[in-house]
Amino acid sequence: MADAAHPVAAPERDFGVYIHVPFCAVRCGYCDFNTYAPGEGEFSSRDDYVGAALAEMGTARRAMAGDPRPARTVFFGGGTPTMLDPAALVAMLDGVRDTWGLTADAEVTTEANPDSVTRESLTMLAQAGFTRVSFGMQSAVPHVLATLERTHRPENVGRAVTWAREAGLAVSLDLIYGTPGESLADWHASLDAAIALEPDHISAYALVIEPGTRMGRQLKRGEIEAVDLDTQADMYEAADERLAAAGFAWYEVSNWAREPGQRCRHNVAYWTSQDWWGVGPGAHSYLGPRTDADGTEHGAERWWNVKLPRAYAARLAAGEDPAAEREPLTASDLALESVMLRLRLVDGxxxxxxxxxxxxxxxxxxxxxxxxxxxxxxxxxxxxxxxxxxxxxxxxxxx
Structure with a gap:
């Protein structure tokens, strides 16, 4: 692991923190993320996870000594971060403050399932410095939610949005289109339901059925039928049309916001190649070209942590680097990635x-x-x- 004598990131780039919380109540059939449900072999205790995450922040403090940049964005993703007690999320946000500090206007987001929050938990998060919540709505149609194996009922979304508004949090809704069995009319109903809740931000992603998932195996056995690409294109165009009519403007291929200030700044930082540290099992990090205290220049680097929560926690408990692999990035790599990412943005x-x-x-x-x-x-x-x-x-x- 780097220390104070090793590279620090260039101060002209923004810096953000991603915290991966790998726990879910159930594993949805389409999910290929690094997540673990109760009973799965690598589901380490949630208390152990929080302690390990804070320990990784300690290694980051040493690695980035001399870099004065506070975090401009913090994003808790997963998994379902709000499966943790809100006090645990607050403790990790406090860890970010202690490690890097936060800018005065920091955007602090947590992902959440609509049935994983309460009025009290959202209020506690807002009071601790969270500014934004992104709810996994996915659909407003019961049979589509059932196919996706989502656990919430459609009416839970409106209740959760109300509680978030009462707490003073900005609200984003995530939608998925192209679920097997979903019609264009079903998708219109989901769009209309999401718009009616008047969120600040909406994301809409085409479902990709990965071979290693439960849904992938169902597709291979012929138990479900994938939505064809032409229908998915129709669904995307319907989303853009309906969202634009409701006052949302696209700013990235899959993301729309009511105002420029309501765009997800954390994700924009990814797309514009800013720096970030990823905390947690399987989390990725990126630091661009940087300079030692003695003036030695170093190239950009990406690394990612071991995926299994128990292995991640064990490495940190032993004082070891949790990174599974590191990848130096050449100027050519960075140029190619810049095209891939920036072209997706409205500014081009x-x-x-x-x-x-x-x-x-x-x-x-x-x-x-x-x-x-x-x-x-x-x-x-x-x-x-x-x-x-x-x-x-x-x-x-x-x-």
Missing amino acids: MPVADLPEPRPGQIASLVADGVLDGRAAIAGVLRLTLRGRLLADAAVRLLT
């Missing part, structure tokens, strides 16, 4: 920032309606609505 990216000139490819993408032609003439690569559906293909052509 300057043509001049491409790793290599691509005039022919740009012209082709404009002709195909993937890139905005006027923006391209002005030197900016910006996706059209059609382009958002084909963003990955556009990146491949441009890199």
